[in-house]
Amino acid sequence: MLFFVKQAIQDILSNSFLYGVTVITIAFLILIVSAFGLFFLNVDDMICSWKKEVRMMVYLKKDINENQLFDLKRKIKGISGISNATFISRDEALKYLKEQMKRQSSLLDNLEKNPLPDAFEITISQSIANPEKIESIATRVEVFPQVEDVEYGQRWIGRFINIFNLFRLAGFTMSCLFLMATVFIVANTIRLVLYSKREELEIMRIVGASNIFIKAPFYIVGILEGAVGGVIGIAGLFIAFSFISSSMEQTASSCIINIRFFPLSISCGIIFCSIFVAWLGCYFSLRQFLKV
């Protein structure tokens, strides 16, 4: 084993051009794919933080007693997809509304009496993402006799969830595409490298080398290439990310979202992916050039 590693390192040194090209190719592809992944990671963060805001107001009929309230709360909480329900009295609600409307709150000063009813604020489970589900929850709540009306989500939340689901779909499809492409390009690069060494392979075979003897150094080199390429790619991404995020902080100081880099575990995962891709490339190429 140690022998093969030595062989491999020697091989890398004497063919530094070929292997350099492979490492750079892998690094760039890892950079691209993980840049894309990072982008979607952050978009997803945003979606999650917005989804938390998907709430529903259940306005109650007038003159409901405590018992009925308690009963209703229990029933509402029993509906799947609803994670919480908080009672908000009409006075609370008016105060809240005034706060919300800020500049427009003067409008409410003209009111003679509080026109708002008592209400429950319902929190929708984050797993329920599409507006159809939310709609169906709303209708199920509406049928309770004590319920006057259900108002849910600002219209745009529904729209955005849809759009962001599309984002995610597109992102997922593209990620798959990118990954496939990466495997393919890396495999091709390694194939080209092996192609220019095919005579060498042939000579080794005729000199009596077993298949494992021929292949082992290539796999070791491939794994090293994958590791080095992956690390360079992630490092490059991190540098690019630092630039972007620092420039973001300048232009978007008022913006509440904060973007983040991959956690360490995912970074390591990407490097492993990169190693795996290089290994796969070796595997396919060696199969091609060592048929007999």
Place this chain on the structure above:
Amino acid sequence: MLFFVKQAIQDILSNSFLYGVTVITIAFLILIVSAFGLFFLNVDDMICSWKKEVRMMVYLKKDINENQLFDLKRKIKGISGISNATFISRDEALKYLKEQMKRQSSLLDNLEKNPLPDAFEITISQSIANPEKIESIATRVEVFPQVEDVEYGQRWIGRFINIFNLFRLAGFTMSCLFLMATVFIVANTIRLVLYSKREELEIMRIVGASNIFIKAPFYIVGILEGAVGGVIGIAGLFIAFSFISSSMEQTASSCIINIRFFPLSISCGIIFCSIFVAWLGCYFSLRQFLKV
């Protein structure tokens, strides 16, 4: 010239493995980069369509006569960044509000008199994207004596414009990165191909071939590869796009946005880019292998 083209085609046929690899690599890279571009094109479309909604309501003091109104309108329109201002009477406004609030409109039924003032609806130029500018426009409008209050944009519009600007920034940075990576990977692939033909190049030189004679076929092959790779890449993207967009139509029937593919001109531009990149790859590689 014709001779070189013939040479090139013959070369492609007898080295189909090498050139196949290059074409596939180019195709995948074009696919990736243009998928990314397409994604941002559509995101941009959305942003534009949302930006159109960036409006400002200017609530006026009571008892303003026609002259003052006209004067105010003129002044408001004079502020840079404001593209239009429409007068909305208080009755119109209430009707509009009721429509907008739909489920909550019952609240308004309790009103004894219309609490709303007259107002101007101001449309902000689409080129003004960041919320700071919008804020400053708001304060400039607020100082007019006839103006009671300015209410602008739902809070989220401001937030989103920021986020989408970040999107665009990220998208732009990533596109640059991707393009660089593409040039690099294509150049590398072509370098590997030339590397495995370096003896051939050497022989041709010693046999008395001029540099142009040696290089021309490579450039022609490179351009062909770029063109074919580009077309395959775009075609692949189009197929992927068709799948996504048709699945989108199923899952997101309620969604108002409609995604689109590149217009023909951009598609052609991408193919030209692809050709250029391949040409560039040839250029760098030939410089390396034909030093003397």
Place this chain on the structure above:
Amino acid sequence: MIDKNAIIRVFHVHKRYGSKNALIDVTFDVAKNEFLFISGPNGAGKSSLLKLLYLAEGVSEGEILIDGINLSRISRKRIPLLRRKIGVIFQDFKLIPTKTVFENVALVLEVAGNKKHTIQKKVKRLLRAGGMEEKLDSYPAGLSSGEQQRVAFARAVAGDPKIILADEPTGSLDDESAGIILDILKKLHVLGTTVIIATHNKELIHTISARTIYLEKGRLKQDIPRTSKIISL
């Protein structure tokens, strides 16, 4: 026809490349520890025949047995083991351009799983015998043709093969070097190695009294035993 002493048996072998018949119905046995010339003009099929023997190509028809193993039926795992019994000097040397002279020769021993120490000693000894001790760390591109051929020779004999197949082993060598190489081959033969030399060089054949097989246009035309030399060539 069954000769228990035969280490190589070639039995009605045909070799076709497309429509080209490189070998047509060639049959002969090589005894253990025989010294054999394969002779014939350019394109006679000498190299093609050797290629079949070192398993670089398969026969189109017929059977070849080496050391009792039928090459058409050998399992893929055993091919490397068989190849290690055969040392080949290729007509075009086939040195690995990315390895130094030392590494090229050492490869054969590494492949067979020898110890590093043994390899060092043996390779150096062999290259010294070929007058290549100064070139240990050169790459093949930095050698003259004669020097390359000597390295190829060292590699062929490094693994102590039972059979040595030499394709034009002195083609690039001056008379002195050729003499040295031939002497070594003769010594190995005395020590028990089976030596097969393919050459069109009649002079070479005349310097050593040995059995000679004469090929022409892919056919085995003459099989001249050791004694009756010089007569028919």
Place this chain on the structure above:
Amino acid sequence: MIDKNAIIRVFHVHKRYGSKNALIDVTFDVAKNEFLFISGPNGAGKSSLLKLLYLAEGVSEGEILIDGINLSRISRKRIPLLRRKIGVIFQDFKLIPTKTVFENVALVLEVAGNKKHTIQKKVKRLLRAGGMEEKLDSYPAGLSSGEQQRVAFARAVAGDPKIILADEPTGSLDDESAGIILDILKKLHVLGTTVIIATHNKELIHTISARTIYLEKGRLKQDIPRTSKIISL
């Protein structure tokens, strides 16, 4: 020393590869239409000397003039033109593996800008002369060594060069083919071509009465004119 008739002038040339001295202070002239052997044992520097002449390498010291042009000062644009005046048979053939035999030979004529029709005719004629008419569409890998050498020869003479540099041109050929090739070289010499043959093959040198330069360890040891043959080798 100034010889107006010299087509090649080699003047105190040294060639070093790293610390290795391949050529040491070599000086000689070659007259127009001379027939010259460069002889010497393996590693003497024969191929190195030829490499300098066909501009594959540059000298480390000294000057070489070909047809009045100093190779150290030639502009890069004129190098291809000069090379077309020189036909080279390489010791290792250097055929392009991805081109057929026909294309390999035709290349020289295409490079010089000949018409397609002319090329067709000429290449076929040349290959027929070398007995390669059946192999027009073969790739070099499908040829025997002798056949490859014949193609290399055809390519070297295809461009009607003023100077032919042949590095061991008969190394892989049987006696008959070697005879044919030598005959052609002699004919070309008669027609005015300068022919330089590098070889360690003493037999070959003896068959033709010509001036012989003898190299040893990179030094020019003897320069034997045409008349005084056989004496000192």
